Amino acid sequence: MNASKKCPHCGQWSRWSQNPTDRCEHCQGILDPVAVARQQAREERRQEEEERYSLKFIEINPDDHWFIRFFKRIGLGFQIAFVSIISFFLWLIALLAG
Ligand SMILES: [Zn+2]
Structure with missing residues (x-):
């Protein structure tokens, strides 16, 4: 048209x-x-x-010093744990609200 x-x-x-x-x-x-x-x-x-809403996870570069990689891995572990807890609470809230 x-x-x-x-x-x-x-x-x-x-x-x-x-x-x-x-x-x-x-x-x-x-x-x-x-x-x-x-x-x-x-x-x-x-x-x-x-x-x-997009979370940036720590990137572990294989060229990093083992020491840096070690700390990055710990940081990444914390990030993943944190995200899991948040997702769990969001799920719980959704469950309670429903
Ligand atoms: Zn014109």
Whole structure:
């Protein structure tokens, strides 16, 4: 379905396929800057959430000194224990709430 939209930049009517990324035929300006901004904000929020919930585990590099590897392994053990406890509590909360 083809629609037309008045370009907010040059004021001319342009063909518009209702895509937020459609550009004006006359000045190449984005026809729906609000939708584009909204989409970008949504995308950024999604990325932030992904970063917040993704846990970064310590990486053990085989080239590290045995001493460094030893401490990294202890750190990793603590991380895994911590994550397990958190998951257990989340599961418990879900169980009690249900
Ligand atoms: Zn235009």
